[in-house]
Each structure stands twice: as C-alpha cells, then as structure tokens.
Amino acid sequence: MNKLKLFFLLVIITSNAGCNFFARDNSVTISIEEDQKSVETVVGITKKPMQNDDKKNQEQYPNNFLIPIKDGCITDRPELLPGSPRTYRNGIHEGVDFYDGFSCTKIDFGTEIFAVDNGVVFRADIGYIDPPDALIELVNDPNIKKYTSEQKLDIYRGRQIWIEHKNGVVTRYAHLSGIAEDVKLGSKVIKGQLIGFVGDSGTPESITAPGTENHLHLEIRQGKDYLGSEIQIDKMHQYYLSIFDQE
Numbered sequence: 001m002n003k004l005k006l007f008f009l010l011v012i013i014t015s016n017a018g019c020n021f022f023a024r025d026n027s028v029t030i031s032i033e034e035d036q037k038s039v040e041t042v043v044g045i046t047k048k049p050m051q052n053d054d055k056k057n058q059e060q061y062p063n064n065f066l067i068p069i070k071d072g073c074i075t076d077r078p079e080l081l082p083g084s085p086r087t088y089r090n091g092i093h094e095g096v097d098f099y100d101g102f103s104c105t106k107i108d109f110g111t112e113i114f115a116v117d118n119g120v121v122f123r124a125d126i127g128y129i130d131p132p133d134a135l136i137e138l139v140n141d142p143n144i145k146k147y148t149s150e151q152k153l154d155i156y157r158g159r160q161i162w163i164e165h166k167n168g169v170v171t172r173y174a175h176l177s178g179i180a181e182d183v184k185l186g187s188k189v190i191k192g193q194l195i196g197f198v199g200d201s202g203t204p205e206s207i208t209a210p211g212t213e214n215h216l217h218l219e220i221r222q223g224k225d226y227l228g229s230e231i232q233i234d235k236m237h238q239y240y241l242s243i244f245d246q247e
Contacts, residue, residue, distance in 0.1 A: 061167050062227070064245045065116040066191050068173065068218055069198075073104035074244055076237045082219075082226050083233040088204070089156065091148035094226040095172070095219035096240060098198075109177055109214045111198040115163060116171055116218075116244075121187045121195075123162035126179055130159065130201045139204045157217065158202020161195055167222070174217040175201050 067073060078084055080097040100107040134155045154160075157174035161183060164170050177199025189195060198216050200206040205213035220227040220243065228239050 062117065062165065062169050062220060062243050065220075065243050066114060067244055067246075068113050068116050069098050069103065069105060069107060069111060069216060070114070071105040072098055072107070073246065074237065074240050075099070075102045077102055078233050078236070081233070081236045081240065082228050083231070083236055089148050089152070091153070094153075094221075094229075095174070095217045098216040098218065100214070107198055107215065109197075109199060109211065111214075111216075112194055113173055113176070113196045113198060113216055115189045115191055115193045115195050117165050117191045119163040119165040119171070119189055121161060121183055121185060121189060122164050123160060124179055124183055124185055124187075125159045125161070125176075126184070128159040128201065130199075131207050135202060135204075136207060139207050156202050156204075158206070159199065163189060163195075169227075170219075170221045172217075172219040172221065174219070175199055175203060175213075175215060177201065177214075 074096060075081065075098070079093070080099065080102060082092075082094055082096065084093040085091075086093055098107055132155065135158075138152060138155060157172070159174075159176040159179070161173045161176065161179060162170060163173075173196055175198070176196045178197045180194045180196055183189065183195045198214055200211070200213040200215070203213040227243070228236055231239050
C-alpha cells in the first residue's frame with residue numbers, strides 16, 4: 001500500500017471512529033495516530049463519583065448546626081432574628097439572639113457557649129477590656145443613630161470569637177463575658193466544644209444598665225453578608241430552623 005492510500009485510509013478511520021480512549025491506572029488516556037506513531041496524553045484523573053447524599057449536604061450547608069447553648073432553641077421573635085431593624089444605630093440585626101425567656105432555657109451571665117460545628121478559630125478577643133473607650137464614646141455620642149459602619153458594628157459586638165467552617169461559612173459569637181482557655185487564634189474546634197460564656201460586652205446597656213443585656217448574639221456569614229440576607233423577615237425563623245439540629 002503506497003503512502004497516499006494509507007493517508008486516506010487513516011483519515012476515514014479517524015473520522016468514523018474518532019480518538020481512541022482507554023483507561024490505565026485510573027487515568028483517562030487518549031491514543032492519537034500521528035505520523036504512524038502512537039502518542040498517549042493523560043487528560044485527567046478519574047475520581048470517585050460524589051454520592052447523592054454528599055451532594056445534598058454540600059448544597060445545603062450549613063445544616064445540622066448545634067444550638068450553641070445547651071437545651072436552647074431558635075427564637076421565633078422577629079426582633080431577635082436577622083433582618084430586624086435596629087433604629088438606635090440606623091441599621092439591621094445580622095444574627096440570632098439567645099436571651100433568657102426567649103430561647104427555651106435559662107441564659108444568664110456566664111452561661112456556657114458551644115461551637116455549632118467543626119472549624120478553625122481566626123479571631124478570639126482574649127485581651128478584651130470591658131468597656132472599651134470606643135464604646136463609651138459611641139454611647140455618649142448624640143448622633144449615634146447616624147453610625148452603622150462595620151467598624152462601629154464591631155465595637156457593638158463586644159468580645160468575640162470567629163470560627164471558619166467549610167464552604168467559607170463563618171460563625172461569630174458576640175457579647176461574650178469570657179473565652180474558654182483552650183480557644184486561641186488558629187485553634188481547631190469540634191462541634192459541641194465549649195468556647196465561651198454569655199455576657200453583655202459591647203452593648204450600650206453594659207454602660208448604662210449593666211447586667212440587663214446578657215445574651216449571645218450569633219452571626220452565620222458567608223461572603224460579605226449574613227446568612228439569609230435575601231430572605232423576608234416573616235420567613236426567617238423557618239429558614240434558621242432548617243440550619244440547626246433541633247433535637
């Protein structure tokens with residue numbers, strides 16, 4: 001067979017059959033006929049298919065979060081849920097509040113707080129001084145309602161712990177009276193681990209009426225916003241119930 005006939009025969013075979021794919025050592029390999037020499041090119045590694053349950057958990061995360069206070073529950077009071085107006089600072093509430101009388105269990109100064117899921121601590125205000133001068137200045141400012149910057153919101157949250165979980169989800173625990181001894185910057189925590197204690201740090205009442213605002217403010221954030229920022233306030237309670245394990 002001369003070279004011209006061989007060339008046309010290869011063209012016909014390639015156009016009808018395409019490239020030859022075959023598996024080898026869990027790799028996907030293409031066999032290409034080029035100048036009558038076999039060239040093998042690895043184009044990818046085969047992976048174990050994700051199971052349906054794994055896909056579902058990934059899509060729905062966060063889910064099955066632990067209620068951060070023992071025997072507590074997610075309140076149905078709109079003013080204690082994300083999206084509620086906060087007129088004193090001309091803004092909105094960005095977390096769930098756990099108050100005594102509204103969260104199914106006794107909550108007071110020093111009540112234990114637990115991590116809602118596994119994660120890594122990337123903020124722990126161990127050296128926090130209460131009340132900070134910045135908070136005193138805000139409370140004494142007659143134009144306080146004009147301020148809602150992130151810097152001032154951070155002052156209002158008081159002593160905090162921030163934990164990063166999977167899928168870029170972050171939880172913030174605010175108004176703490178103290179932080180557990182083994183919780184430090186970079187610490188790995190597990191779901192249900194003691195991390196801190198309820199207080200009123202950062203609240204205006206910690207200056208004007210100490211002891212009257214003891215509660216946990218919990219924010220769940222993904223990206224720049226709190227989780228549920230696009231949800232109407234009348235649907236917020238049901239949405240947050242779906243995030244937490246209520247058993």
